Structure formats: C-alpha cells, structure tokens
C-alpha cells in the first residue's frame with residue numbers, strides 16, 4: 001500500500017481508503033462479513049475510514065469503533081459526517097445554515113457520533129452536505145474549531161453535494177477547511193477544473209468518493225438491474241440514469257478488452273476505475289465502498305499496480321461526463 005499526505009496535515013493516509021456507507025444502509029449487508037472485510041483492509045495496511053452518522057443512524061460508526069479498538073496498535077484515521085438537521089440531501093440554495101447545521105446541533109452530533117463509535121475523538125469531522133452560501137455565516141467554523149480545541153476532533157471537512165464540485169470553492173479558499181470529499185471517477189472528472197487547483201493552492205486534502213459511480217464502473221450492473229425494496233439505488237438508478245451509465249460502462253469495457261488483448265494484461269473494470277483516480281496527485285485517498293473481503297483484496301491491489309499506463313489513461317479520459325443534479329440524484 002502506498003501512502004499520501006493528507007493536505008496540510010501531517011497524516012500519511014493510504015491511497016486506498018474505505019467507504020462505509022453500504023454496510024449500514026444498503027440491502028444484503030452482513031455485519032460479520034463487513035467486520036471481516038474491514039479487518040482485512042487493516043491487515044492490508046488501509047488506514048483511512050470514512051463513515052457518517054446517517055449510515056444506519058450510527059451503525060456504521062459503531063462498526064468503525066469496533067475496528068479501531070481491535071487494532072489499537074495501529075494508527076487508523078477516522079472520518080465521519082454530521083447529518084443536516086433538516087435531513088435533506090443535497091443542500092439546496094434555499095436551505096439556511098441555521099436549518100441545516102446550527103451550532104448547538106453540531107456540538108450535539110459530534111458527541112452522538114463519538115458515543116456511537118465509542119471513541120474519544122474523530123480525526124476528521126465533515127458536514128454531510130454543503131452550500132457555499134453558508135460562508136456568509138461562520139458560526140459553523142467557530143463551533144467546530146472549539147470542538148477541535150477540546151480535542152474531540154482533529155480536522156474539519158466538507159462533503160460536497162453530488163455533481164456540484166464548484167459548490168465548495170469559497171470554503172476551500174477561506175482556509176477554514178482541511179479536507180473536501182468529492183465524487184471523482186472516470187465519468188465525473190470536473191473536480192479537476194476548479195476544485196483541485198484550489199485545493200492544491202490551499203493544501204486542502206481531497207477524498208475521492210464514489211470511485212465506481214455507485215456500481216456502474218465495476219461493470220456488474222445491467223440495464224435491467226434492480227435492488228430489494230427500500231434500497232436507495234432503486235431511486236438513484238432510475239432508467240434515465242441507469243441506461244446511459246451502463247451503456248457508457250459497456251464502452252469502457254470494450255476499451256479495456258482491446259487494451260488487455262493487445263498488451264496481454266488483465267486490467268479489470270474495478271481496477272481501471274481506481275487506477276484512473278490514482279493518476280491524479282491532487283487526490284489524497286480514494287474511498288471505495290466495500291463489504292466483501294474479495295473486494296477489499298482487489299481494491300487494495302490497485303495501489304501496488306499504480307496509475308494506469310499513460311495511453312490507456314488518455315483513452316479513459318474521453319469518458320468524461322458532466323452531469324447536472326436531478327431530482328433523483330440526491
């Protein structure tokens with residue numbers, strides 16, 4: 001496993017981190033299998049874990065706490081998120097800071113998350129939604145800064161709304177945040193336009209989330225894919241989204257098949273998705289969602305394999321797809 005500097009902080013985080021949403025919210029999760037996968041990731045030197053209060057109302061945070069305690073001899077970096085008080089994803093322009101993250105509520109949820117995890121502190125506390133208009137009212141910052149001085153958290157982050165990478169530029173430029181979490185993958189390359197240069201200038205860490213586009217970039221979804229009732233992917237992968245996403249993923253598969261045939265290699269879709277992101281030095285860590293040991297093994301191996309060969313990387317860059325938030329996109 002290779003490590004990267006986490007922005008301006010002196011943390012060395014694994015290039016492949018761990019996304020912990022699925023294990024506490026998506027259908028067909030099995031806690032034993034999730035814990036086994038988390039432990040396997042630790043054994044393979046993964047040291048950055050991203051969870052959130054909203055992932056099972058503390059369930060995912062609890063699983064993280066178990067893993068941290070079981071590995072007290074290792075430095076594991078813990079990141080969680082405060083849910084918006086109005087429980088609205090994403091933050092819309094009409095949602096005020098007061099409606100979403102009033103200071104007392106922020107403090108209450110930092111304590112709730114610590115309790116869920118059974119930890120003394122979290123390394124990174126993130127807002128689970130963001131609206132750059134909130135920069136007009138910096139009570140959010142002073143509250144988190146106060147909790148940082150109490151050593152309940154070590155750093156402050158923002159999780160940027162889906163397909164709005166520009167909607168945190170003011171926060172990044174303010175110097176008040178240590179990290180941003182943003183969707184960045186073969187399709188969603190537009191964080192490179194403005195967000196990454198700003199993060200580079202301000203030494204703000206970048207957490208690349210949703211590396212597999214919620215599944216399509218693993219090559220395992222079809223135009224007919226459905227999920228058990230209650231699984232959020234039924235509302236996200238509406239035909240308007242699923243069909244063009246799968247069609248594009250099928251084109252990527254053809255590019256990889258050709259490449260593998262010509263170069264006698266066996267680069268899989270998930271490996272290509274992660275190695276594509278590793279090609280960007282602005283990224284501090286990638287957090288694939290994983291609930292299975294075999295997925296942990298295959299994803300961690302991407303770090304050793306390293307960025308894609310330049311020619312293949314250029315071919316995949318052509319799959320850039322700029323999408324706009326839609327009623328189903330959350």
Ligand SMILES: NC(=O)c1ccc[n+]([C@@H]2O[C@H](COP(=O)([O-])OP(=O)(O)OC[C@H]3O[C@@H](n4cnc5c(N)ncnc54)[C@H](OP(=O)(O)O)[C@@H]3O)[C@@H](O)[C@H]2O)c1
Pocket residue numbers: 018019020021022050051081128159160181209210211212213214215218220270287288289290291292294295296298299
């Ligand atoms: N608003 C926010 O702040 C926000 C929103 C979304 C996500 N996130 C964070 O980002 C993380 C990653 O995003 P995500 O989990 O939504 O989506 P993702 O990482 O793009 O995709 C996860 C899916 O890929 C599958 N997968 C993983 N490795 C695989 C492999 N090697 N081969 C085949 N399939 C594989 C997983 O299966 P299994 O689960 O069965 O292993 C799961 O179905 C989340 O877990 C969460 O921590 C944050």
